[in-house]
Amino acid sequence: MNVHAIVLFCCLAASNAAKILLTTMPQGRSHAGTFMPLMHRLVEDGHEVTVFFEIFRPELPLGGGVKENLILIKGDDMSVDNDPVFTNLIWSGSMRGITIAIPFYQASKTCSALLENQPEDFYRLSNQTFDLFLTDSLFSPCGYALALLSKKPYVMMHSSDLEPVYSYLKGYGRNYGTVAPFSIAYEYPEFDVDKLYDRFGALVDFLETTFSAIVPANYFMQRAINPIVDNRYSLNTYVSQSSFSFYDMPESVAWPMPGANDLVSFGAHCKTAQPLKDEFERFVADAKSKGTILIAFGTICNWEFAPKRIVDAFVDALNRLSEYRIIWGYKGPKLDGLKSHVMVHPWIPQESILQDKRTKLFVSHGGLKSFKEAVCSETPVVYMPMFAEQLRNSWLARSLHFAEFLNKKNLTADYMEKQMRTILDDNSYQTSVSKLRQFYNDRPSKPLDAGSFWFRRLLKYGGRMPEYFYRVGAKLNSFVYFYMDALSLIAVSMYFVAS
Incomplete structure (x- = not known):
């Protein structure tokens, strides 16, 4: 390859590179670690990836060429793993769908402390220019604020399976009455889709989780970040307007689910570890x-x-x-x-x-x-x-x-x-x-290759695909989405026929 070709190649590579910001929950190395294999692949592809989350104590480095912008919160340690209510829930309690509001509350308190006591640290980050924002689906209100302030496209990153409320808000059409609920009860750790009782329990868990996220959790986050984003944050709007959803649950070990153009599973990969020493x-x-x-x-x-x-x-x-x-x-x-x-x-x-x-x-x-x-x-x-x-x-x-x-x-x-x-x-x-x-991970393409491909496509279109790429269901209100308009028409018609 001659000098001119090398220069042309480098210019093309540089022109395709993007600055990406990943935001996760406070003290969120665990969630960030889930995303790291894909982030490391994006770094290999030539992109600049920066990670942000609030911390109360030092974290181990994420490695792989990923930059870190971790903001140390001064004052009390408000991380969930040190909160007596949450730790009691972990060791002795049951976490039903309704309790998802607790970590959202903790994360919102942390974000409020950052915005009120250390605004210069937050705005030093928000004043930087990024091409694409990747936001943790759980417990990252300051991350959502960064994405909204930038007015740039953003992607939802799910550190486990796709949470039920996000499936509903994005119109993915998943039936959570027919799969094991996120919060199976310790008193009854079973699920059989053939049993009405189990399907009803899964439906109740879906309703609990959805209510908890849309009402109390949404309120906590709005109280934390709406003052700086001009009252533009609501969970419903934020999720429905995200460009893509990347989730870590390997499809090959779970159950059949509807797919979508903007839904990518990247988790089915195995790393090679170093020998013991x-x-x-x-x-x-x-x-x-x-x-x-x-x-x-x-x-x-x-x-x-x-x-x-x-x-x-x-x-x-x-x-x-x-x-x-x-x-x-x-x-x-x-x-x-x-x-x-x-x-x-x-x-x-x-x-x-x-x-x-x-x-x-x-x-x-x-x-x-x-x-x-x-x-x-x-x-x-x-x-x-x-x-x-x-x-x-x-x-x-x-x-x-x-x-x-x-x-x-x-x-x-x-x-x-x-x-x-x-x-x-x-x-x-x-x-x-x-x-x-x-x-x-026996599949036509490796999950990290698929993730890399879809990020290239996203960046090619400026961070959001053309609107025809997305489902109309994500734009529908609940009354229409659940066919209540059609059911109401049928009920009224039956009433007049019967009378």
Whole structure:
């Protein structure tokens, strides 16, 4: 290639590059981490990607060439993982659809603190020019304000499956009466589409979630950001006017759902982890060990707030499994009485441990990332779901026969040991997850390639596709969307005929 061709190529590459801002929930490295494989791919494609979220304490770097503009909130720590009400809900309560307003309230308080006490930090970011905004579908009011102030196109990023309320507001036509609800009840962790009771429960959960998001959560966010966006924010309008929806739930492990031009699943990909080394390798290499068990519960499940009954049950159950080497990702009060076959560490190389062939079991909370890591590493799981859609993920894994379930509300050492040994002593769980891995990402194009393609298309059209690309249903009011006009006409006609 001659010099002129190289210069032309570089100019073309530069002309196609875009500045993209991703905004997530406060202290939102977990959500940002979900999006990172796709963000890293966009960086590889030549785009400049910046991530914003409010923080109360330092976060680990996101890597992959992604720029970070994390704003440290001065004063009280208002993150959800340190809020007593929310942490009690996580460890001991039930999270129904109606409770989704709680983290929206916390995020709105954080955004208000930023706007009131540190406006210079917010406007330093808002005065920058970006070509496209990617906004976390959950708990990011200051991110929504940045997108509205820019008057540029924006995309909704879903860190798990597509939430029911967004499906409704975008007119995707998903029937949430026929799929397992986001908030399955601990008292009845089942779903059978053939049962009227289960379908009715799914409908109730959809109505609860939709009401909670559209009324109280929307009010909290409006109170936080409407003063600076000229009263332009409402959840309904914001969601319906988004250019695209990217969600992380792999289609191959869930259930059939309607698709759409502007709906992209990017989650079905597996990363290659580094081999185990140093203290972790030395620990699991014990010749007397029957294998490794990994315990990890993510960042939101703060062990500082865990009830003593749960911690005691873990310690007792793990002590009974002395023929295995157990690594527990734990950051909390000092644990007494653990035997030497259990390693406790505040940070663990989770993917490296899971992909190590000596690992026989994963004990986790059922977040989507842990669900996917289990499939990618072909590791059976015992899930103890804590909140949000984790109980549904656990139900799905159990229905695919690569997991068992622990109910946090009645956890005992006997119960935990029984569920763990059920999987350790039955090879059918390993067979199921290995079979699932075979078709997990067996598809014509890789999900990250598809994500890259649709971002190129979006940017080609200035961040929003032509209007004929979108569904009319997203513009309809609820009365028309649910055929109430037609049903009213039928009812009136039947009345006159009968009279």
